[in-house]
Amino acid sequence: MITSTLHVPVLLERCLELLRPAIENRRALVIDATLGLGGHTEAMLSEHPQLTVIGIDRDPAALKLASERLAVFGDRFKTHFGTYDEIDQVAAESSVDGILMDLGVSSMQLDQAERGFSYSQDSFLDMRMDQTQGATAADLLADLDEFELGRIFRVYGEERFAMPIARRIIAARKTSPITMSSQLNKIVAEVVPVVPGKQSGHPAKRVYQALRIAVNDELGILERAMPQAIDALRVGGRLVVMSYHSLEDGIVKEAMQKAATSSTPVEMPIELPGTAPIFKIITRGVERSGERELALNPRAASARLRAGEKVKGN
Structure with a gap:
């Protein structure tokens, strides 16, 4: 390489x-x-x-x-x-x-699908810069309550729809664990409204930023x-x-x-x-x-x- x-x-x-x-x-x-x-x-x-x-x-x-x-x-x-x-x-x-x-x-890290940093590739939601230790993004989505998930999305991602996204994640994980980027992308897309001409990038990009910041402190x-x-x-x-x-x-x-x-x-x-x-x-x-x-x-x-x-x- x-x-x-x-x-x-x-x-x-x-x-x-x-x-x-x-x-x-x-x-x-x-x-x-x-x-x-x-x-x-x-x-x-x-x-x-x-x-x-x-x-x-x-x-x-x-x-x-x-x-x-x-x-x-x-x-x-x-x-x-x-x-x-x-x-x-x-x-x-x-x-x-x-x-x-x-x-x-x-x-x-962005380009390697298995690292889970990017919403553009379907992969396990890892996001750890050091994959030998610590909780993954999937772990946070499974373990944190609605308030803490919302806080992470709002503070670290500056996401306007932080609490609605957090509520949807809590509801979705009761049915199936959220471990893959395709699952998270779908949840966020169902919550964040699309405004023609004003959408900049994927609607989940701020959520990914927030999770990455939280996972890696x-x-x-x-x-x-x-x-x-x-x-x-x-x-x-x-x-x-x-x-x-x-x-x-x-x-x-x-x-x-x-x-x-x-x-x-x-x-x-x-x-x-x-x-x-x-x-x-x-x-x-x-x-x-x-x-x-x-x-x-x-x-x-x-x-x-x-x-x-x-x-x-x-």
């Missing part, structure tokens, strides 16, 4: 540009916190001959494929099996020059990881994050703004010791993919990029 054909790195050139000032012409260390198939890491290692990258991923299949792809770089590439809220462990004894986060589900991990990433950087180090929906982007934005703002009370005439900003946001608002990027990689349409630089030690 040729991994480079499975995944086109999102906003690759922009990520390289943002990280470059922190890692060029030095024995630098970058943590690729969401390694996937290693496209971004391959580009960084190719451009910077003194660079070492530690790739974090909780998907054993992705780690295996990325390791095969990047074996040519020898000990300049290392892996860590786990989630990216373990950045503090990975960076415990290292000076980190750059951290890259490409959040969400990878192309490989994606938002909890991101909330824990962002402060860790900022703390781990050396002064002058850079953090680049790509998110794919508003919930992720909100967490990223809040963490960056908090680190970039003085914690001295506004009524104080001087800045108190230890309260100065430690981070500077270097992107102007959120950056989106341009026409050229979208032509090369349609999956970049929902990407939101933010970046910043560490300006002061903790």
